[in-house]
Amino acid sequence: MLESRRFVIIGFFALVGLIYLFRLFYLQVLDESYSIESSSNSIKRVIEIPFRGQIYDRTGKLIVYNTPVYDLLVTPYKARVDDTLRFCQVLGIERRDFDSLMHAASAYSRVKPSLFLRQLSKEDFASIQDIMVDYSGFEFAKSSLRTYTAPTLANTLGYVSEITRGQLEKQEEPYYRQSDYIGQSGIEKIYENELRGKRGTKFVMQNVSGVYKGPWKGGELDTMAVAGDNLYSGIDLEVQQYADSLMVNKVGSVVAIEPKTGQIISMVSAPTYDPNILASRYFSKNYAALARNPYKPLFNRPVMASYRPGSTFKLIQALIGLQEGVITPESGFTHANCPVGCHNHPATGTVALGVMHSCNPYFYNVFRRIIYKNNIQNTFKASAVGLDAWHDAISKFGIGQRLGIDLPSEYKGNLPNKKYYDRFYGEYRWKFSNIYSLSIGEGELLITPLKMANVAAIIANRGYFYTPHVIHGIGDGKKVNPDFLVRHETGVDSHNFDPVIEGMIGAVEGGTARRSRVEGITIAGKTGTSQNKRGDDHSIFIAFAPVENPKIAIAVFVENAGAGGSAAAPIANLIIEKYLTRKVTNKALEERMLKSDLMSKVILPGQKKPISPDSLKKKLISPDSAKKKLLEKPVTAPKKQ
Amino acid sequence: MAENKPITKNVDWMVVLIYIACLGIGWVNIYAAVYNPEVNMSMFDLGNNAGKQLMWIGTAAVLIICILVIDYKFYETFSFIIYAVIIFLLVVVLFAGSNINGSRSWIKFGSFSLQPAEFSKLAISLAISKYLSDPAISLTRKLKDYYPIMGIIALPAFLILLSNETGSMLVFASFAIVLYREGMPGFIPAIGMVTAALLIITLLFVKWYIAGAIIVIAGLVIWLMPVMTRRRGGLWATIIIGFVMIGIVFGVDFFMNNVLQKHQRGRIMVLLDPDSDPRGIGWNVIQSKIAIGSGGFSGKGFLQGTQTKFDFVPEQSTDFIFCTVGEEHGFIGSAIVVVLFVSLIARLVVLAERQRSRFARVYGYCVAGIIFFHFMVNIGMTIGLMPVIGIPLPFFSYGGSSLWSFSILLFVFLKIDAQRPFTLSRG
Structure with missing residues (x-):
């Protein structure tokens, strides 16, 4: 009887064997999750971030490049810091920071390295790497930092920073990961896809301690990192910095364009800041200080600020009048019967003289003729028809619309049409007498400095323009954006430009801008004085030179600086001379413009009077001063344990 | 008589072949487990575990020849003496043993170390067999024969x-199998299994719920019981059994929280929920399951396992050697190993049953039971069906003591079996 128990026993053995076979079948064949876990365990994806593209100026000088920097990483479970005090001293951080950084790293992962301090310079790295050997669990990782050869072009170039949560979620194809860098403004933003290059991915095997154990599958799935495309700009760095120096202690813009190509030669947004401060590890502190600054240094004035064009607009009025045949070059107007005032000047018997002396009644009459076209049967209807025709003609100069420059947030300004006034007054309930201030560039017109520079370029070209652009070549093949090769016609015949240019030459030689004329260069220019609600008028000047073969067209806007001839014209003409001859003859004028402090006249929003401008640099931490701070710390030789 | 016939004629070649297959597969996998792609190492290099294992296999072969040469009566005659010697060694090791991984169970002879505990299985097997070879002993009737x-x-x-x-101590539970075969009432292993089941249930559920469930089931049993059975004491039997079970539940709870040490409790808890402590005790179980599970149907290939190669699985060449098999050779390799073991054990039972002496039969069952228990617990722990108990997989795991002890255990039985045609039945 007991012998039959052998079957029970063998049965039990077989049952266990079967259960194990089923379990193995389940684990190995049915349940896929284990093989995935095995890969995530031992196979690590290593991302190689390529160098961002560099940016060059028109002479081949570097504007932006990359500096290798070192990120300090910590692996919390390995980290051993015996004397926190010295550790903090060496790194130049507070005990508080140390605790919170360590806490954040531990919260992320105890076993994986996470960022402790970012972007230590090569010098810092050299000075602390020997000391860091004493602290286990810390390692350095190479990364790179945007570096600018000159403290200029901050708003044009823009900055790169860590991708925000919002951007991370909004991206269409998932390219960026947390803590990746992305161009946030300016050229860095517009050309992000070209500049960022191609990230490389390597699959490597690692053992349980995370130690590298060679490439996975012999590296057949790896991709190489490809450095970003270099960008070639039309910026003339020397002129740019000269323009910067002239705009110190002023609020405003300078935009200089090469008329034949539309390339931007110089673009100043004043006040400005050193772009290097936003590329340091003090980014957030510095950014906050810039954002708080009442003069808004982060506001890219050349493309975002809008002004009334003032008298500079008279040039366009004259051109439209001539083109439409409502005036001839010999048309003359007097001050009689005119609601707009004027200053004392000789008689304006021709278009050239009207432009030269910037006669308000002259252009009142020109505009009147453009609108009514001698049809005064029904002034309401004629105004409506005339204004829309005028609007279309002006639009061809790029006014009231985006030009399409390769910079973000371009403001389109305002160019009123029939609809616009209908909203205010009702259809056919307004006529020329309601809108005549447009004739002299006041009223509802809003225009950016960039557009005004473009107008100068159009006049220099006698009738056409290319979309102004900062970058004209992408990559080593200098690929060109085809949009920038399209010639935009204004529809104004080139002979109609002659009287206007003659007037502009006159304005510089003996008219409103005579005090800033340059010996040896024929400059055609036009001053403007833009009325505004806050404080003194804005000083505006647009010009191009040399007249015979225009190489530069420029617009200068200086806020609250008064008449166009007093600030904008001298600055523009100094820049023109610098660009054309590489030297400046009128040293006295240069000296005066460099020193003049027009910022104190600027009335900030919400204030009645100008406040004394506190220096923006005070709150900022420049990478240089930070370096000094780090090195000044007493770094004592480590005690060997 | 039999003595002049060559041993090769009568030895059970099926068992020998399975034994050789296990050693071969085991050795290759030990090499895979210790293999380091950065170092060009040989399977025959004594500097690594694979090379050393080969040495152990060689010495085991010498031992086997000795066993087969020694007269079969030696083992029965000297059973108690062998037992006494092993007990002596176990006492010696307590005082003179060197401490490895927290257990003081190794005796060192120069660079060799030996674990007497491994040989206690052999000693107990022989002693029990000798004791039960007395035909007067009956496990069915007399309780005092158990003492x-x-x-x-x-x-x-x-x-x-x-x-x-x-x-090593838990392995002694495997003697329950031989005792059952020799007449131990069936309810004793049944109670053992019910207790084990209750233990697991207790750990998974709140003990009051389990107690409630037991009462409900007992009530149902009484209600469904034929009236005659109930009157004959079935009522009280059921009630008592129910109370005993509830007692076990609470006892287990008490045992878990107050008697077991923390790491032992952890090992049992991890069996139920490996994720409860993924970086601690659960690590072994999770990593070993990942290693085996990632092998797929046909495995990643010899020396291609990432999980075992990069040390994610601990104790790869010893207790967790089956992970290497599972990862590199997949379901096919694993199944072959399981089938090998089940065949070996079943064959041993068949051999035991054909013995004419009770001594030989009992000893055969002891060997089958011990190998089975090691197989069940070791592979069970790598696939998450058993708690992590550090016992080796016979013939596979790296280690001289275990290889020697299993080889001796097995071949003593094969020697006795080979003499079977020439022994007279006594029991």
Whole structure:
């Protein structure tokens, strides 16, 4: 009887064997999750971030490049810091920071390295790497930092920073990961896809301690990192910095364009800041200080600020009048019967003289003729028809619309049409007498400095323009954006430009801008004085030179600086001379413009009077001063344990 | 007589072949487990575990030849003496043993170290077989006949417990199989299994719920019971059984929280929920399951396992050697190993049953039971069906002591079996 128990026993053995076979079948064949876990365990994806593209100026000088920097990483479970005090001293951080950084790293992962301090310079790295050997669990990782050869072009170039949560979620194809860098403004933003290059991915095997154990599958799935495309700009760095120096202690813009190509030669947004401060590890502190600054240094004035064009607009009025045949070059107007005032000047018997002396009644009459076209049967209807025709003609100069420059947030300004006034007054309930201030560039017109520079370029070209652009070549093949090769016609015949240019030459030689004329260069220019609600008028000047073969067209806007001839014209003409001859003859004028402090006249929003401008640099931490701070710390030789 | 016939004629070649297959597969996998792609190492290099294992295999072969040459009567005659020698060694190791991984169970001879606990299985097997070879002993009727058996097991168990080698001690549970075969009432292993089941249930659920469930089931049983059975004492039997079960539930709870050490409790908890402590005790189980599970149907290939190669699985060449098999050779490799073991054990039972002497049969069952228990617990722990108990996989795991002890255990039985045609039945 007991012998039959052998079957029970063998049965039990077989049952266990079967259960194990089923379990193995389940684990190995049915349940896929284990093989995935095995890969995530031992196979690590290593991302190689390529160098961002560099940016060059028109002479081949570097504007932006990359500096290798070192990120300090910590692996919390390995980290051993015996004397926190010295550790903090060496790194130049507070005990508080140390605790919170360590806490954040531990919260992320105890076993994986996470960022402790970012972007230590090569010098810092050299000075602390020997000391860091004493602290286990810390390692350095190479990364790179945007570096600018000159403290200029901050708003044009823009900055790169860590991708925000919002951007991370909004991206269409998932390219960026947390803590990746992305161009946030300016050229860095517009050309992000070209500049960022191609990230490389390597699959490597690692053992349980995370130690590298060679490439996975012999590296057949790896991709190489490809450095970003270099960008070639039309910026003339020397002129740019000269323009910067002239705009110190002023609020405003300078935009200089090469008329034949539309390339931007110089673009100043004043006040400005050193772009290097936003590329340091003090980014957030510095950014906050810039954002708080009442003069808004982060506001890219050349493309975002809008002004009334003032008298500079008279040039366009004259051109439209001539083109439409409502005036001839010999048309003359007097001050009689005119609601707009004027200053004392000789008689304006021709278009050239009207432009030269910037006669308000002259252009009142020109505009009147453009609108009514001698049809005064029904002034309401004629105004409506005339204004829309005028609007279309002006639009061809790029006014009231985006030009399409390769910079973000371009403001389109305002160019009123029939609809616009209908909203205010009702259809056919307004006529020329309601809108005549447009004739002299006041009223509802809003225009950016960039557009005004473009107008100068159009006049220099006698009738056409290319979309102004900062970058004209992408990559080593200098690929060109085809949009920038399209010639935009204004529809104004080139002979109609002659009287206007003659007037502009006159304005510089003996008219409103005579005090800033340059010996040896024929400059055609036009001053403007833009009325505004806050404080003194804005000083505006647009010009191009040399007249015979225009190489530069420029617009200068200086806020609250008064008449166009007093600030904008001298600055523009100094820049023109610098660009054309590489030297400046009128040293006295240069000296005066460099020193003049027009910022104190600027009335900030919400204030009645100008406040004394506190220096923006005070709150900022420049990478240089930070370096000094780090090195000044007493770094004592480590005690060997 | 038999003595002049060559041993090769009568030895059971099926068992020998399975034994050789296990050693071969085991050795190759030890090499895979210790293989380091950065170092060009040989399977024959004594500097690594694979090379050393080959040496152990060689010495085991010498031992086997000795066993087969020695007269078969030696083992029966000297059973108690062998037992006494092993007990002596277990005592010696308590005082003179060197401490490895927290257990004081190794005797060092120069660069060799030997673990007497491994040989206690052989000693107990021989002693029990010798004791039960007395035909007057009956496990069916006389309770007092159990006492010596309990004593034979308890003495080395106690000594092993003192040296902190709990895993080896648990193997003695496998003697329940031979005792069952020899007449132990069936309810005793049944109680053991019910207790084990209750233990697991207790750990998974709130004990009051379990108690409630037991009462409900007992009520149902009484209600469904034929009236006659109930009157004959079925009522009280059921009530008592129910109370005993509830007692076990609470006892288990008490045992878990107050008797077991923290790491032992952890090992049992991890069995139920490996994710409860993924970086701690659960690590072994999770990583070993990942290793085996990632092998797929046909495995990643020899020396291609990432999980075992990069040390994610601990104790790869010893207790977790099956992970390497599972990862590199997949379901096919794993199944072959399981089938090999089940065939070996079944064959041993068949061999045991054909013995004419009770001594030989009991000893055969002891060997089958011990190998089975090791197989069940070791592979069970790597696939998450058993708690992590550090006992080796016979013939596979790296280690001289275990290889020697299993080889001796097995070949003593094969020697006795080979003499079977020439022995007279006594029991």
